[in-house]
Amino acid sequence: MSGRIHLSPPDVGQLEESYLIRALRSGWVAPTGPEVDAFEQELAARTGTTHAVAVNSGTAGLHLALLAIGAGPGDVVIVPTLTFVATANAVRYTGAEPVFVDCEPETGNLDVTLLADLLDRLGAAGERVVAVLPVDLFGTCADYTALAPLCAAAGVPLIEDAAEALGATHQGRPAGSFGQVGVLSFNGNKIITTSGGGMLVSDDADLLARCRYLSTQARQPVIHYEHTEVGYNYRLSNLLAALGRAQLRRLDGMIARRRLLRDRYAKLFAAFPGVRLLGDGDPGTNCWLTAIVVDPEQTGWPAAELAEHLARSDIETRPVWKPMHRQPAFAGARAALTGTADRLFARGLVLPSGSALTEPQVERVFGAVEGFVHQR
The missing domain is CATH 3.40.640.10 (Type I PLP-dependent aspartate aminotransferase-like (Major domain))
Known part of the structure; x- marks a missing residue:
């Protein structure tokens, strides 16, 4: 590493x-x-x-x-x-x-x-x-x-x-x-x-x-x-x-590189019920960041456990955006809510997606992810 x-x-x-x-x-x-x-x-x-x-x-x-x-x-x-x-x-x-x-x-x-x-x-x-x-x-x-x-x-x-x-x-x-x-x-x-x-x-x-x-x-x-x-x-x-x-x-090339990473994540997680890609199936996305949504009742593990596992390998992840209605700076703000954003914040995880990632880095990321999900 x-x-x-x-x-x-x-x-x-x-x-x-x-x-x-x-x-x-x-x-x-x-x-x-x-x-x-x-x-x-x-x-x-x-x-x-x-x-x-x-x-x-x-x-x-x-x-x-x-x-x-x-x-x-x-x-x-x-x-x-x-x-x-x-x-x-x-x-x-x-x-x-x-x-x-x-x-x-x-x-x-x-x-x-x-x-x-x-x-x-x-x-x-x-x-x-x-x-x-x-x-x-x-x-x-x-x-x-x-x-x-x-x-x-x-x-x-x-x-x-x-x-x-x-x-x-x-x-x-x-x-x-x-x-x-x-x-x-x-x-x-x-x-x-x-x-x-x-x-x-x-x-x-x-x-x-x-x-x-x-x-x-x-x-x-x-x-x-x-x-x-x-x-x-x-x-x-x-x-x-x-x-x-x-x-x-270089924009088109960088988008293509990110799309390759997203497609690889999609193929990896397709084998595991309870994990989906946020926004999957939209052909117009620029694939800026790939986020997964984890249903722990199906997977047996929450998104936070995968994040902790990757952190031990010095691989950065983060939850999806914390909803604005949960931010202290906007406490008391009016909002029309269904609970969906709260669920995505609890279950979503953004994974390394950059076009600058080298092949050894990509292999390190996917090796760590695959190791975790197969073990689970």
């Missing part, structure tokens, strides 16, 4: 190095520059949208999107309870209230039936719902075939949290292209990385112009520094955009 195996380490190499060196030698070291412009154009093309704004994190992108659609104190934003905390935090940044919705068991994505009922109840109570903010969990798109017309009929903007889903599709349409605006993340563990970074993508030019303005300290277009409202320093560095451009060139 040599070294810890992580869930999704950055997958970078000589191409990324060459792009970074070129950008550094160009003299464009400060934020903005030609690499940022090109990265925005390339990401818009990849997601099938017409406009993009690069920012320094996916969280910043969510914050800007919510501000641009007018979220503020007294408003409600509907958020899946099964997500990373950034989705809910961005709502709080605006002063609006996140109201959480449970998920469907097959994918962990937002339960559309619950959402429909919640929209009716909030509307009947006279509350102003300014956005629905679905999340494409672990790289599998939410059910936009049902979500988009539901939000449109209710007159509520849809903001797609596609932070985990670059390269994924739903019914052949790219993640990030659904709703009024989509938000991507390029954090160090994402399917492509700019070290830290994010992107807003949309066909709404005015909305993204507003996001760009707010991301650059809301500076007025005059020769001196003039500010008529509060803005934010959310720009992406030109150097990091260069890294992102190199990563984007």
Whole structure:
């Protein structure tokens, strides 16, 4: 055994190095520059949208999107309870209230039936719902075939949290292209990385112009520094955009590598009743992270025991996201629940899925997993 195996380490190499060196030698070291412009154009093309704004994190992108659609104190934003905390935090940044919705068991994505009922109840109570903010969990798109017309009929903007889903599709349409605006993340563990970074993508030019303005300290277009409202320093560095451009060139290969790992996990666990892959069977997933769901009544062992076994071999795993309605920071928040997210948190386990995993590392992971399940 040599070294810890992580869930999704950055997958970078000589191409990324060459792009970074070129950008550094160009003299464009400060934020903005030609690499940022090109990265925005390339990401818009990849997601099938017409406009993009690069920012320094996916969280910043969510914050800007919510501000641009007018979220503020007294408003409600509907958020899946099964997500990373950034989705809910961005709502709080605006002063609006996140109201959480449970998920469907097959994918962990937002339960559309619950959402429909919640929209009716909030509307009947006279509350102003300014956005629905679905999340494409672990790289599998939410059910936009049902979500988009539901939000449109209710007159509520849809903001797609596609932070985990670059390269994924739903019914052949790219993640990030659904709703009024989509938000991507390029954090160090994402399917492509700019070290830290994010992107807003949309066909709404005015909305993204507003996001760009707010991301650059809301500076007025005059020769001196003039500010008529509060803005934010959310720009992406030109150097990091260069890294992102190199990563984007390799995206399809990295997805293919992750899909091979996911397929191998699927074949392994198919022989053991009581274990399934979360989101299994969706051909549009980017396979960012592979998560299994364990029914201990069938397997005779809980997911936590497999995690402990792998930890002894210095192999990283983690439970699926702890639901937002269980987070101390959101204690007392309103939520429409069925118990599904709680069950997935108790029974789900995310396994090493990164495209940078070497063949010896892959064999080490699968050897450890196979050893555990066969012993059990």
